[in-house]
Structure formats: structure tokens, C-alpha cells
Amino acid sequence: MRCIVADVGGTTLRTACWDTAARALTGVRRVPVRGTGGRDAEHVAEAQKTVVDQLAQEIARVRDSPEGLGATSVGVAFAGPVTADGTVTGAPTVWGGGGAPLPLAGLLTERTGLPVTVVNDTTAAAWRYVTPGGPSFCLFTISSGISNKIYAGDRVLVDDAGHGGELGHLLCDPAPDAPRCDCGGRGHLGALASGRGMLAAARRAARARPEAFAASGLAALCAAGAAPQADDITNRALARAAREGDPFAVAVLRSGLAHLATAVGSVFLGTGVRRHVFVGGFALAVGERFLDVLAEELCRAGCFGLSASEVREMLVLGAPDDDHCLIGMGRLLGSAHGDGNSQSILTK
Structure with a gap:
């Protein structure tokens, strides 16, 4: 068929x-x-x-x-x-x-x-x-926005009205001037830790700290024969710079993943799910460093009952496509x- x-x-x-x-x-x-x-x-x-x-x-x-x-x-x-x-x-x-x-x-x-x-x-x-009959897991997509789904008991946990798996709209920053989500709200996880959210954060950081940005590996990736500006930053350049360990880019990554750690930790603490799979263009482009920084932020926030190595082991990347x-x-x-x-x- x-x-x-x-x-x-x-x-x-x-x-x-x-x-x-x-x-x-x-x-x-x-x-x-x-x-x-x-x-x-x-x-x-x-x-x-x-x-x-x-x-x-x-x-x-x-x-x-x-x-x-x-x-x-x-x-x-x-x-x-x-x-x-x-x-x-x-x-x-x-x-x-x-x-x-x-x-x-x-x-x-x-x-x-x-x-x-x-x-x-x-x-x-x-x-x-x-895998039918296999272990439970939570899949997170980190791309234009953020969404998640939990698989348990041979089904994906969504009700008939479509509710479930929308942690991208979790309120993480209550400030009235927090970054705006695509849904129109402010301070949602997707506005802070998605690919679009990270790009906006990198541009804000470049404007706020122009000297640090100019000296960064991220700026070098954005340069095209002239001094790069904040608006020259792309998701591709940001992901590569973070993957290669550029301190400026990693700091931007960490600022978003601190909020994602709250969501992942809540899934673990509330359900006991020990396997979290990450897909989406931004997460996969950053690669293992995405998981390393996320694990550090999870340990900082606290995953009650798990050691640091156990926290890192429960985070995996999906297939690279x-x-x-x-x-x-x-x-x-x-x-x-x-x-x-x-x-x-x-x-x-």
C-alpha cells in the first residue's frame, strides 16, 4: 500500500x-x-x-x-x-x-x-x-517553535480536542516586555528557546554587547568583508558557533535552554519519563552541545532523584534529517x- x-x-x-x-x-x-x-x-x-x-x-x-x-x-x-x-x-x-x-x-x-x-x-x-510495547518517551521539536508529545502505553497522549504537548506556550518570563510568541502572548517557552527565539536572543545580545559580539566566533561566521551587525546573524551561523563552542553563542544558547530545562524537568518530575528525544532543525544543527548545555541547566534546576550522569543519559538527539x-x-x-x-x- x-x-x-x-x-x-x-x-x-x-x-x-x-x-x-x-x-x-x-x-x-x-x-x-x-x-x-x-x-x-x-x-x-x-x-x-x-x-x-x-x-x-x-x-x-x-x-x-x-x-x-x-x-x-x-x-x-x-x-x-x-x-x-x-x-x-x-x-x-x-x-x-x-x-x-x-x-x-x-x-x-x-x-x-x-x-x-x-x-x-x-x-x-x-x-x-x-516501538510497540516499548518504553515511554517525550519527543521535543525545537525549530520555528517548540512542541512536545509524550508516548506511553502504546499511544501518544493527546485528547480528542487536540490538547496536550504544547509546552512551547508555557509561560516562562512574566515580564510585560518579554519576547512575543507567535501566538501573540509574551514570555512563552517557544519565544525564548525555539530556533526563532534563539535567533532573536542572539541579535538582542549583539546589540547589547557589541564589543563582545565583534570579538566572537559568531561574528566571524557572519562577516562578509565588513563588520557584521546584529541583523546579520542567522540561525545557521548561531547553531554552528554554538556547536563549535564559541562563548558568545553558547551563552545565548544557555539563556534559552535554562527555560527549556524547566519544561523537561517538569515532564520528568511529573511523569517519571526517563527518555527525552530532541528533533527540529535548530536542535539537530547544534548537536550534542545542545544536550550538554541542557543537561547542565537541568542539573542546576534540579531533577530530584537523578545524578548528573543519569540526567545526561536521558537526553538524546533524533535522526539527523x-x-x-x-x-x-x-x-x-x-x-x-x-x-x-x-x-x-x-x-x-
């Missing part, structure tokens, strides 16, 4: 075909998400329509390709809370705060003529790392149709 799978993020739309027998992706395509701008989207309804139109076009493209011939269903991983019937109730990193709930599964079913399943993107990504949602969505659809786990899992 073949399925068309799609992953809608705040920046990129990915599509592919999933072969349930071979358990493999083919024909992966990446394009920018059109007509959106996170919290800067002026007309949410228009942005929603643009996203639906683009998705329908990209699904049709896969269906008409050699890889997609014979596809019998569609699975969409979407960056926002999703109900059991495939309605997107919010998408701050895609079309900003507000907007009416979008019945995406129903709209795409009408447009494509195929059965369409829509789940949250991190829910989909979690299924890439599932950006196919987590596509592969997870394929496995989810395959499992629901008898490939592996025979449970009905589409609403879990």
Missing part, C-alpha cells in the same frame, strides 16, 4: 510517498510554505486558504508522480493542535494567533477524493521513534492498516 504524506511547518512544506511494505519514503519534495508569516499574518482566513490550496496542489503533484501512483490515502502532519477529526484549532507559527478552526481533513478529502488523516506534527514525528514527520506519519498510517501495531491509533 502507498500513502501520500505531508508535513506543514512554519517555514517548509514537505511531501513524499510512503511505501508501507518497504517502510520507506520516496520522492521527498520541500517547498516554502506560501502566504504565511507567523504572528505577522494580517489576514488569517486568507492565509488558511492559501495553505489549503498549496497542500492540495502538492498532494496532487505527488499523486501524479511515478512514486505516488496507486496511493490510497493521505496523511498530513500539521504544526498546531489538531482534534481527533482532523480540525486544526490553531497554528501560531504558520498563520499567527487567532483564526477560526480549520477542518483540514475534511477540506482536503473533498479536494483530493482520498481519505485524509491530519494529526499534529509532533504527534506524527513521535511515531518514528515508537528533517523527515521525522513524514516517516512518522507513514508509520502511523501503516500501523492503522495492519502494518505492525494492529491497534486503531489514528485518534490517539
Whole structure:
């Protein structure tokens, strides 16, 4: 059986075909998400329509390709809370705060003529790392925003209304001038520790400490024949500088990961989950240093009952690619149709 799978993020739309027998992706395509701008989207309804139109076009493209011939269903991983019937109730990193709930599964079913399943993107990504009957874990995505999902008892813990796994909107900084989240609120974890949040923090630090920035390895990576300015900093340069141990970049990283440590520690203290998997472009670009600094901040905050080595051991990086949602969505659809786990899992 073949399925068309799609992953809608705040920046990129990915599509592919999933072969349930071979358990493999083919024909992966990446394009920018059109007509959106996170919290800067002026007309949410228009942005929603643009996203639906683009998705329908990209699904049709896969269906008409050699890889997609014979596809019998569609699975969409979407960056926002999703109900059991495939309605997107919010998408701050895609079309900003507000907007009416979008019945995406129903709209795409009408447009494509195929059965369409829509789940949250991190829910989909979690299924890439599932072993039926295996240990519980918490998956964190650190990219345009932050989201998480806990897998336990052979299911991802999300209720039918789509609640669960939105620690990116945990209030971490109550100051009235705290960085603004894509949802419109201030001081949320996603505004402080996501890729977008870290980039904004690095630019603020460069403006506040111009001499330290000018002498940093981060500045050297941003230089292009002239003295770099704060706005010249990119996520790519920041991640590389932090990975290579530049003190300025690591200090920026630590400022965000101190807040992420609060969220991770809360998951551990509240549930006892001892495995935390990190994916997303920013976390994977920084690599093991991301986990090392996070472990230090977790130990500083306190993980009651665990030693420093045990804290570090419970943090792992996901696979070094950006196919987590596509592969997870394929496995989810395959499992629901008898490939592996025979449970009905589409609403879990």
C-alpha cells in the first residue's frame, strides 16, 4: 500500500510517498510554505486558504508522480493542535494567533477524493521513534517553535480536542516586555528557546554587547568583508558557533535552554519519563552541545532523584534529517492498516 504524506511547518512544506511494505519514503519534495508569516499574518482566513490550496496542489503533484501512483490515502502532519477529526484549532507559527478552526481533513478529502488523516506534527514525528510495547518517551521539536508529545502505553497522549504537548506556550518570563510568541502572548517557552527565539536572543545580545559580539566566533561566521551587525546573524551561523563552542553563542544558547530545562524537568518530575528525544532543525544543527548545555541547566534546576550522569543519559538527539514527520506519519498510517501495531491509533 502507498500513502501520500505531508508535513506543514512554519517555514517548509514537505511531501513524499510512503511505501508501507518497504517502510520507506520516496520522492521527498520541500517547498516554502506560501502566504504565511507567523504572528505577522494580517489576514488569517486568507492565509488558511492559501495553505489549503498549496497542500492540495502538492498532494496532487505527488499523486501524479511515478512514486505516488496507486496511493490510497493521505496523511498530513500539521504544526498546531489538531482534534481527533482532523480540525486544526490553531497554528501560531504558520498563520499567527487567532483564526477560526480549520477542518483540514475534511477540506482536503473533498479536494483530493482520498481519505485524509491530519494529526499534529509532533504527534506524527513521535511515531518514528515508537516501538510497540516499548518504553515511554517525550519527543521535543525545537525549530520555528517548540512542541512536545509524550508516548506511553502504546499511544501518544493527546485528547480528542487536540490538547496536550504544547509546552512551547508555557509561560516562562512574566515580564510585560518579554519576547512575543507567535501566538501573540509574551514570555512563552517557544519565544525564548525555539530556533526563532534563539535567533532573536542572539541579535538582542549583539546589540547589547557589541564589543563582545565583534570579538566572537559568531561574528566571524557572519562577516562578509565588513563588520557584521546584529541583523546579520542567522540561525545557521548561531547553531554552528554554538556547536563549535564559541562563548558568545553558547551563552545565548544557555539563556534559552535554562527555560527549556524547566519544561523537561517538569515532564520528568511529573511523569517519571526517563527518555527525552530532541528533533527540529535548530536542535539537530547544534548537536550534542545542545544536550550538554541542557543537561547542565537541568542539573542546576534540579531533577530530584537523578545524578548528573543519569540526567545526561536521558537526553538524546533524533535522526539527523528533517523527515521525522513524514516517516512518522507513514508509520502511523501503516500501523492503522495492519502494518505492525494492529491497534486503531489514528485518534490517539
